[in-house]
Each structure stands twice: as C-alpha cells, then as structure tokens.
Amino acid sequence: MSDEKKQEHTQSMWVRNTGTGGSRTWLFQRLTGLFIVLIILLHFGINHLIGTGEVTYDVVANRLSNPLWKCFDMAFLTFALYHGFAGVWVVVADYVQTNSWRLAIYSALILSGILLYALGTITILGFPFK
Template sequence: LPLYLWFFMRVSAVAILGLVFGHLYIMHVLAGTDRIDFQFVARRFATPFWRGYDLLLLAFALSHGVIGLRGIFDDYIRSRPWRVGAEAALWIAGAVFFLLGALILMTFQPGAFRGP
C-alpha cells in the first residue's frame, strides 16, 4: 500500500497541476474575471464535460490532500489506536466532502434559482 500511495501522490500531483492550470487559463485568461457571474457558471455547467472536469479536479485534489495528511499522521501520531482513529476520521471527512462536492456539481440546476 505505501508504494501505491507514493505513486498515486506523484500521478495526482501532475494531474492536479494540469487541471488547475487549465482551470486558471479558462476562467482568468479566456473568460476574464470580470465576466464570471452566475450565468457564466450556469452555461459552463450545462455541459457534462465541465462537470466532469471539476469533479476530476475535486477528486484528485481531495484525495491528494487526504493521503498527504495520512502521511503526516503516520509520522507524528505514535500511538496506534490514536493514529487509526485519526486516519479513520480523516477518510470519513474526505468521503463526506467528496460526496457533498459531487452532489453539488452533479445536481446544480441554474433554472431552480430566480435572481432579481
């Protein structure tokens, strides 16, 4: 498992870099921050591609962070019961945040919101 996690951290770091720079380029260079509003986001999320793109970014970034914190827990929490408890809480929190983020990304419906 440690070798797999080590390898995943390297692969996910490269994926995160590509996804983040793609996101920054599209949102800040092509679109321009002055044009990003609710309608822009609604149009962007109208296509499955952008929902999937943001879901991938969420999955890679969150799992990368959780695995990184797991490594810190392994280094600094010496008591096995405390370490197991902390890691269990970490994985549960990571799963909850992923499910909430995925729920928002996949169920966002701009027509449900009525603005002024």
C-alpha cells in the same frame, strides 16, 4: 499472547500498514499530482485570469450545462481530494505516534473525505438544482 496484547498488536499492525501505504500510494500521489498540475492551471486561468475575473452564477451555470465540464470538474474534485487527504495521511503517520490518536485522526479523515466528496459531487452533478 494475552487477548489484550493480541489486540494491541493487531491494531499497531493496522496502523503501521496504513501509514505511508507503500509503493502504490507513492505512485498514485505522483500520478494524481501530475494530473492536478495540468488541470489546476487551466482551472485557475479560466476562472480568475480570463475575462473580468468574476465568477458569477451565470458563468458557472453556462459552464456546468456542458457534460464535458461536469466530467472535468469531477475529475478535478476526485484527484484533488484524493491527493490532499493522502498527503495529510502521510503527515499524520510521520508525526502522530500514539495508535489511539492515529486511529481517531484516520477515522476523521476518512469520514470528512467522504463527506466532502459527496458535497462536491452534489454541487457538480446535481447542477442545475430544480
């Protein structure tokens, strides 16, 4: 096998192996999904249905002053981002056929996933900002 061919082979193996990810990804998607259903109903209900339905700085500040709420929001952020990006990953694996495009999109997904997680974490754990 020529070097070029070998590289192409390794690359296609990598892309294939990171495609749908196998049974662990499958299981994680279901577990995080189950968790998100429970948590999102609470989240939506508390923010939009109880009281005036207004989310003000004071309302959020009051909630985020409680470490338990910080944990709740961090868990939500973690599971939701993981679940969402793992879902997009599978969609890309299904529809994007060329390796170079897959690599580009996967890289963009990883990078934006990390950035969004960092931004969300700063918002939740960094609050109040002094």
